[in-house]
Amino acid sequence: MTVIKALTIAGSDSGGGAGIQADLKTFQELYVYGMSAITAVTAQNTLGVQGVHPLPARFVVEQIDSVFSDLRPDAVKTGMLYSSEIIAAVAERISRYRVDKLVIDPVMIAKGGTSLLKSEAVEALILHLLPLALVVTPNIPEAEVMTRMEIRTIADRREAARRLHDLGAANVIIKGGHDAVNDMITDIVYDGTSFTELSERRVDTVHSHGTGCTFAAALTAQLAKGTEMREAASIAREFVQAALTDTLGIGSGHGPTNHWAYAKHKGVIV
Ligand SMILES: Nc1ncnc2c1ncn2[C@@H]1O[C@H](COP(=O)(O)OP(=O)(O)O)[C@@H](O)[C@H]1O
Ligand SMILES: Cc1ncc(COP(=O)(O)O)c(N)n1
Numbered sequence: 001m002t003v004i005k006a007l008t009i010a011g012s013d014s015g016g017g018a019g020i021q022a023d024l025k026t027f028q029e030l031y032v033y034g035m036s037a038i039t040a041v042t043a044q045n046t047l048g049v050q051g052v053h054p055l056p057a058r059f060v061v062e063q064i065d066s067v068f069s070d071l072r073p074d075a076v077k078t079g080m081l082y083s084s085e086i087i088a089a090v091a092e093r094i095s096r097y098r099v100d101k102l103v104i105d106p107v108m109i110a111k112g113g114t115s116l117l118k119s120e121a122v123e124a125l126i127l128h129l130l131p132l133a134l135v136v137t138p139n140i141p142e143a144e145v146m147t148r149m150e151i152r153t154i155a156d157r158r159e160a161a162r163r164l165h166d167l168g169a170a171n172v173i174i175k176g177g178h179d180a181v182n183d184m185i186t187d188i189v190y191d192g193t194s195f196t197e198l199s200e201r202r203v204d205t206v207h208s209h210g211t212g213c214t215f216a217a218a219l220t221a222q223l224a225k226g227t228e229m230r231e232a233a234s235i236a237r238e239f240v241q242a243a244l245t246d247t248l249g250i251g252s253g254h255g256p257t258n259h260w261a262y263a264k265h266k267g268v269i270v
Pocket of ligand 1 (some may be wrong): 138139140175176177178185186187200201202203204205208210211212213215236237240241244
């Protein structure tokens with residue numbers, strides 16, 4: 001049996017809906033062996049983020065080295081990176097280990113408004129990490145910050161994707177979850193040449209904590225298996241749609257998505 005392996009470099013969410021926990025649950029559901037390097041520990045639940053405790057950059061590196069020296073991953077995902085020190089250290093190791101399947105989810109702000117990336121670290125993310133990305137997966141506000149442009153229309157999203165590609169990401173997926181206007185939620189995939197739109201009906205739910213992490217983790221799992229970019233994005237979109245539709249309804253605030261839903265609906269996983 002060939003075991004496909006993926007590493008997530010991200011923050012821990014004690015509430016289990018986002019961050020490392022969402023990534024590992026998603027990898028597991030897609031039959032990918034999950035490994036982690038934790039950048040920060042958050043005290044978090046469905047009501048918000050109560051505390052953030054970053055780890056020293058050198059200890060993030062130590063975790064990455066432990067994984068690479070023994071369990072070589074087939075793909076790597078980054079989530080919450082918190083500081084420019086951690087970003088620079090992660091970028092150095094990604095280059096050193098010649099990671100070719102790097103998925104960057106440029107996590108900046110939790111849904112409740114707590115910052116998960118220091119504002120001065122945005123430049124480091126763009127400069128050091130973006131050029132190493134096989135794919136970057138910003139939501140609309142994150143794409144606005146990185147491109148310094150306002151994004152309203154689908155044409156704006158395409159322009160932002162072009163700019164992020166020009167900044168060095170081989171592929172760009174701009175997620176449409178923050179579109180407050182349309183009934184259809186559209187993620188756009190840009191490979192440097194052509195655009196693909198992935199549209200699904202808006203799910204009207206408060207239980208959307210961790211959608212971004214879950215999408216990028218499903219994408220990473222599929223890329224680790226060798227699925228091509230558009231097909232991997234489409235499966236990730238389907239995974240999140242199921243996770244948002246069949247909610248667990250736990251917690252008294254913005255609850256997590258249901259990581260079991262995709263497998264439950266599909267019956268079998270390929
Ligand atoms: N209400 C919704 N209905 C359907 N899909 C959604 C909804 N909200 C988010 N998504 C999907 O979840 C994923 C994450 O999107 P988004 O919310 O934009 O990112 P983030 O969680 O990083 O803020 C995307 O694939 C997006 O299309
Ligand atoms: C540790 C951690 N990482 C990422 C997110 C973003 O979550 P979302 O996907 O809801 O934007 C989070 N809330 N906590």
